[in-house]
Amino acid sequence: MSTPVIYIVFPFVLSLLLYFLQKRTRLIIAIGITASILLMLFAFLQNFGAVWKIGPISIEIKTTLAIFGRSFTLGNQDKFFLAFVYFFAALWFGGTHIAQISSRFIPFGFAIIAVLTAALAVEPFLYSAILVEIAILVSIPLLLTPGNPPGRGVLRFIVYQSLAMPLILFGGWLLGGIQASPSDTARLLQAVLFLGIGFALWLAIFPFQSWIPQLTMDIHPFVSGFILGMFPIVTMLIMLDFISGLVWLRESQYLQPVLTLVGTIMVVSTGVWAAIEKDGRRLLGYAVLLESGLAILAVSLQSQISVMTLFVSFFPRMAALALMALSLSIFINNGTIPDMYHLSGMIRKFPFASSGLIVSLLSVVGFPLLGAFPVRLALLEQLAVLNPIIAVWVLLGLVTFLYSVLRLLMQISKPESEGWLRGETIGQIIFLVIGILVLISIGVFPNFFSGQISSLFLNLPILR
Amino acid sequence: MDHWINILPILILSAACIFIFITNDWRRILIAYLVIYISAFVIIAQYWSFTFSLVKLITGLMSLVVMGISINRYYTVHEKKVKSELVFRLIALCLIFILVAFMVYSISNYLSIALEIVLAALLLIGFGIFQLGITHEPYKIFLAILVLFFGFELIFSANESSLLVNGLLAVVTMLIALMGSYMIINEFETGDE
Numbered sequence A: 001m002s003t004p005v006i007y008i009v010f011p012f013v014l015s016l017l018l019y020f021l022q023k024r025t026r027l028i029i030a031i032g033i034t035a036s037i038l039l040m041l042f043a044f045l046q047n048f049g050a051v052w053k054i055g056p057i058s059i060e061i062k063t064t065l066a067i068f069g070r071s072f073t074l075g076n077q078d079k080f081f082l083a084f085v086y087f088f089a090a091l092w093f094g095g096t097h098i099a100q101i102s103s104r105f106i107p108f109g110f111a112i113i114a115v116l117t118a119a120l121a122v123e124p125f126l127y128s129a130i131l132v133e134i135a136i137l138v139s140i141p142l143l144l145t146p147g148n149p150p151g152r153g154v155l156r157f158i159v160y161q162s163l164a165m166p167l168i169l170f171g172g173w174l175l176g177g178i179q180a181s182p183s184d185t186a187r188l189l190q191a192v193l194f195l196g197i198g199f200a201l202w203l204a205i206f207p208f209q210s211w212i213p214q215l216t217m218d219i220h221p222f223v224s225g226f227i228l229g230m231f232p233i234v235t236m237l238i239m240l241d242f243i244s245g246l247v248w249l250r251e252s253q254y255l256q257p258v259l260t261l262v263g264t265i266m267v268v269s270t271g272v273w274a275a276i277e278k279d280g281r282r283l284l285g286y287a288v289l290l291e292s293g294l295a296i297l298a299v300s301l302q303s304q305i306s307v308m309t310l311f312v313s314f315f316p317r318m319a320a321l322a323l324m325a326l327s328l329s330i331f332i333n334n335g336t337i338p339d340m341y342h343l344s345g346m347i348r349k350f351p352f353a354s355s356g357l358i359v360s361l362l363s364v365v366g367f368p369l370l371g372a373f374p375v376r377l378a379l380l381e382q383l384a385v386l387n388p389i390i391a392v393w394v395l396l397g398l399v400t401f402l403y404s405v406l407r408l409l410m411q412i413s414k415p416e417s418e419g420w421l422r423g424e425t426i427g428q429i430i431f432l433v434i435g436i437l438v439l440i441s442i443g444v445f446p447n448f449f450s451g452q453i454s455s456l457f458l459n460l461p462i463l464r
Numbered sequence B: 001m002d003h004w005i006n007i008l009p010i011l012i013l014s015a016a017c018i019f020i021f022i023t024n025d026w027r028r029i030l031i032a033y034l035v036i037y038i039s040a041f042v043i044i045a046q047y048w049s050f051t052f053s054l055v056k057l058i059t060g061l062m063s064l065v066v067m068g069i070s071i072n073r074y075y076t077v078h079e080k081k082v083k084s085e086l087v088f089r090l091i092a093l094c095l096i097f098i099l100v101a102f103m104v105y106s107i108s109n110y111l112s113i114a115l116e117i118v119l120a121a122l123l124l125i126g127f128g129i130f131q132l133g134i135t136h137e138p139y140k141i142f143l144a145i146l147v148l149f150f151g152f153e154l155i156f157s158a159n160e161s162s163l164l165v166n167g168l169l170a171v172v173t174m175l176i177a178l179m180g181s182y183m184i185i186n187e188f189e190t191g192d193e
Helices: A003-019 A025-045 A076-098 A105-121 A126-143 A152-178 A185-202 A211-218 A221-245 A255-275 A280-301 A304-333 A351-365 A373-386 A388-412 A426-444 A446-452 B004-022 B026-044 B050-074 B083-111 B115-134 B138-159 B163-188
Strands: A051-054 A057-060 A064-067 A070-073
Touching: A003 A025, A003 A064, A003 A070, A003 A105, A025 A076, A025 A105, A070 A105, A076 A105, A076 A221, A076 A304, A076 A426, A105 A126, A105 A221, A126 A152, A126 A221, A126 B163, A152 A185, A152 A211, A152 B138, A152 B163, A185 A221, A211 A221, A211 A280, A221 A280, A221 A304, A255 A280, A255 A388, A280 A304, A280 A351, A280 A373, A280 A388, A304 A351, A304 A373, A304 A426, A351 A388, A351 A426, A373 A388, A373 A426, A426 A446, B004 B026, B004 B083, B004 B115, B026 B050, B026 B115, B026 B138, B050 B138, B050 B163, B083 B115, B083 B138, B115 B138, B138 B163
Parallel strands: none
Antiparallel strands: A051 A057, A064 A070
16 A cells, blocks of 8 residues: 555545536535545554554555656655645535535545645656646536536636646756756756746746636636635645755745745735725635735745745635635625625625635735734744845735725625624534634634644755 | 658648638638648658657547537537738738747757757647637637647657656647537536536
8 A cells, every 4th residue: 555546546536436426415525524534634643654563464555656667756745735635625525515516526626636646746747747737627627617608717727727737848858858967057047937937827926817816706716715725735835846856946046036026026916906806706816816925925035934834824825715715605605796896784694704704815914813814924024034125015915905805894894784684504604603713713823723733844845 | 851841741730720710610620620630740750650640640639529529519600700800810820930930940959859840839839829819719729728739749749758748648638628528518508506
């Protein structure tokens, strides 16, 4: 038995089995949640590479699987990713029924996670590009509604993400050729340029970010939360592995200024766009872009603490995204378009969903005592030491985003009707309250939270 | 060029690209894509092993068939293009082809790949990117992605002969066609989410 079999082959086979059980919704959800929790616990508790002894039988948990001469490796350094991904998969699969979306979300979700895990595990790095492209193509059925033409955002998502594959493959191939003669700086620059544009397309980095708000407008918020939660994080981890693996790149004098500039532009431009935005679904897209910009800034700092901050920030990021997606889903499922006009006074009709939406957006901004506050504070402190001007610009981006959230809060809490109603179901309320409490607890007890998951951070990528 | 006769498939390939831009009939568009794949096959078969080239051709043709079956079932109405649109498309495509003609020699030298292959690949990549930029119809977008990837494969597979990479690229090509046809079918299906 090997970890790639457990985390790549098994979820993929399970996704195929669940696909044929689509009509049995409850069974699919139960299997989905149980399998995700078991896989998460296995990653959290089991030492990869250890031997299990059951009487006379001993089973070694190998970390490598070889296919056609290439290897898939999932060692102890990947435990963070695996535990994280399956924890949120369990949350998302659990919310399928609550958000009233098709049960095919679970088999496709498993297939996407399995292929993305394979992309992270494969050696050499070149193959990751093809596997991510396969994951993107597998996600297409989730983005479509029967009887409706695909929206422009969906088409752009496919085009932009697909364009990344040839660029990364070609850049990776050029880089492979250079290893024989590392002094060829011209070719080195070309390889980095191809790879840089490829990663920018994957991560929706400025100026390739326009499709994200369009996509969130076109598809169900619950699905967009899942897709925009998974893909940018996995591609970010692939990028970190890539930077960590090349000494000349991480020691390059250009890496830090380029990443800092791009990250700052992303944060500021996203803040400005969000400030004039009137639709909650598009705000979800801007929240993802803001998180990506801040993640790039964390990478640009190239220190062990900044990498740690980045990895810890994935938890409040996913929790806020899940809460935001669920809140928006509740509005949409009840026939309310989540824009400024229609959300007016909604706190009296959907008090929990309205609170969930506002709390999640405030958490993304880094509002005090909410989930992302400790990581935003840590990032700003480190940025201020490195370059105070950049820290001011980033703060400006966050403040403009906060303005947009406060505008939404004012609109949503208008006293348009008398008396209070409860538009959400009990199940939805439970999920929303848990989400809000999780974000508050991460914000109030950051050390307790990071202490619980510290065992997963033993082998982080080295950026300097 | 190693063989001047190769100018013929390249001219046919360019003509097919131009034809795709001036017509709106999906049957003719698919036939033009078929011509593109066959012309490129004629070129690569001279440099790569026959079986390897055949794999690329068959994968491409199969993806066209998969797309064609879905388009055949659902698309019937053709809109006529206005004259100014045609002129714009032709001029833009000609500019791309001129740009490719200027770049091809240096890229061929740089990558040490035969001029014919690089020229065919760059023409397809340029055509694919332009098509992706101006069209909104899902089936045209998927066909453009297919041809863009095929153009890229012509360059990439000339140097990277790994069985696994090329096998996975074939899987990607087939998946694009499958998802493209799924998208077309889904648009005309009735049912609730």
